[in-house]
Amino acid sequence: MTRDETLALVADILGGIAPEADLSTVPGDADLREALDLDSMDILNFVAALHERTGHPIPEADYPKLLTLDGLATYFQAEAH
């Protein structure tokens, strides 16, 4: 996926988890947990939705790579096939 596609997907998913959050104000390197006040349940739901929407397995070990917008963009760019 391109960065824009990934960010659109992320915005869509986080819109359901943190509805009041405005992703456009979140810097690319900010920890989403801090920026959007996400707890572990939110992260679980977020990863589950990413998995369902992209089909990627997303092992637990990869979670740290998914905690910033930049990280997400890179992750799904690298994982694209």
Added chain:
Amino acid sequence: MSTAPARITYREACREAIRAAILADPRVFLMGEDVGRYGGCYAVTKGLLEELGEARIRDTPLSESAFVGAGIGAAIAGLRPIVEVMTCNFSLLALDQILNNAATIPHMSGGQFAVPLVIRMATGAGRQLAAQHSHSLEGWFAHIPGLRILAPATIEDARHMLAAALADPNPVLIFEHIMLYNMEGELDPAVQGVDIASARIRRPGHDVTLVTYGGSLFKTLDAAEALAREGIESEVIDLRVLRPLDTATIMQSVARTRRVVIVDEGWRSGSLSAEVAMRIMEEAFFELDAPIRRVCSREVPIPYAAHLEQAALPQPGSIAEAARGLARPAP
């Protein structure tokens, strides 16, 4: 010097900028075709030869490649040349000098050689000068890393951008739209300089952003005025600097208005307008509440016949129409 705003033309502002730069710095001189005895093909330099002498106002042979190359050499050797190329249409004869030498030498020399060169050119259509004298090629030059590209649209920018350009250690190209030379306006004597990095909002508004530069600015402001009478408040951005683009100003405006029309007298295909639109897609996609629209010149060599020439160019009517289509879409 009077402190009251003086009414002068854009042409006089350009002339005063050159005059002041030459008087202020012994390294500065002007050269180009017909800049001396003839006073410049757009009469910008009229009277400067008489006042400043042949050493500072130099007529050159009709070889753009030669005199632009000489300007590059002079700049590398420590002078601060202002090279006038009659119109950007002729600049293609000097493109090798501009791209392969001026823009490149500072980089290829690892910064050992600066090229503090300023090239002024006329650009644009509207005076029935026909295809070989009417094109807008600034978008091509804005493609080239190593150059700074300026498009002064106001009398203030015409008066003050040159000094900032001369202070830049890298080559700077200034595009003066031919339809602006006769424009008259006030010059605030309190303003002693301008930046050559930022875009300016020339009219604030919240319904649609109109991004433009150079000769199209006043057509766009006219369109904005017409739109305002219909209750559509448009924000007009004058890019001023075509390279590097001040995208922050654009994105902030897009975040407010969420609708964009880009007005560019260049041809649409592969144009500066395309670059601006793509930057918005890259940086502000999620702010958009409507497709981006463009108003560009028709993709033809600019016609000679007056009515065809006008039909080929962006006009207040076509600009307003594009903005209206975004702000008040037809049901």
Added chain:
Amino acid sequence: MPSLGADMEAGTLVEWKVAPGERVHRGDIVAVVETQKGAIEIEIFEDGVLRDLVVAPGSRVPVGALLARLDVAAGGPPPALSAAAPAAPPRAAAPAPVPPPPPPIAMPPASRHRVTPAARRRAAALGLPLEGLRGTGVEGAICLADLPQAPPRRSSGFDPVGMRKAIAAAMGRSKREIPHYYLSQTVDLTPGLERLARLNAGRAPPERLLPAAMMLHAAARAVAETPELNGFWENDAFRAAEGVHVGWAVALRGGGLVAPAIRDADRLSLDALMVAMRDLVARARGGGLRGSELTDATITVTSLGDRGAESVLPIIHPPQVTILGFGRIVERPWVVAGAVVPRRVATLTLAGDHRASDGHRGGLLLARIEALLQKPEEP
């Protein structure tokens, strides 16, 4: 008025060199115009008869203005425009074979809604489905104008002001009436976390388990073995609860918290408990908690999560008599079999109502929870 220089905007007609009705030929001088560059003679570029002279000598007119009318037809053959078309180029002897056109590319179905990026983002933020909305934007796209302005309050049904008052009342009463005692114990979670990692490695993300589920699982089963801590203080006496209905404290976005009950949590498998927790958190934050869930809890458990503090001294929710708290999981040096090793530990705390129980009983509960967490293989 011809343009006689790039910067010329207007010119003054000085004199006509021809009279109306006069025949003129291409190249003839027909007029003189005064410009900034002096008087310039104007040539004509067509043959014809000059009909009327529109502009009088002495008039200043803009470039492009009509000066006179020329009757071209009267002056001989018309100029080049109607000249015979150039002969067509000779045809090639045999046309090259043309490859067949590519098959038409199937267009994707037009079922997708047109939605502007800004509108799509806001709809997602509002949790609004786009189906059924009428688009009034460009090309019928759903745009911001078609959506409500501000995100409505997330319909959790909780009024933040009312919730604050309820918390204030409950906690105020608790601290006024309940003589709390506090116990804490730091528990090594490493074996349990390793087990979770093994389980999760084989699972798709939606089925994965959180450490909180493991903690709650252990706590619920331990509570079932210490009924003296599971119940209510009512009418100056303790009443043991029937069943372990664990109130799970859920922080709400934007402030406040609620601790709805997971009924019979001690009888749920780890997986079932995880499902229940996910469901409860989603409904607590998104709306849809049932009234019974807000009243049934017999004991409360709070977990500070992976961004919380290391420990909590919680306040009992009356009329309950016990509350358990889990701090953030942290890696610490730990002594295992005489050696210092890094372990992932959490501080488990208990606040008890001293009217209903004593610290000894509370300590047993903590010990039992720790034991269960140490033996994660236990069902």
